[in-house]
Amino acid sequence: KLYTHFTSPIRRYADVLVHRLLAASLGIAPLPEQLQAKPVIADQCEKINVKHRMAQMAGRASSDLHTYMYFSNKGAKSDEAVVMRV
Secondary structure: OOOOOOOOHHHHHHHHHHHHHHHHHHOOOOOOHHHHHHHHHHHHHHHHHHHHHHHHHHHHHHHHHHHHHHHOOOOOOOOOOOOOOO
């Protein structure tokens, strides 16, 4: 049996493209008309990568915002500490 697995949910459309290309390369299914030109595939990959980077940035911004919101309500804190390594 042939099996591939991709874990990142943000990459689902990329998975569809890879599965279609893989199936065509193995002779399991014909390559869809829209995927027969390398420039089209390259354009789709670039769009997918841009969306992926945007999702990563949004996730980080959301984490930063919620961290700020949590600590902004706590007020100033101080404590003693020792720097172990720089």
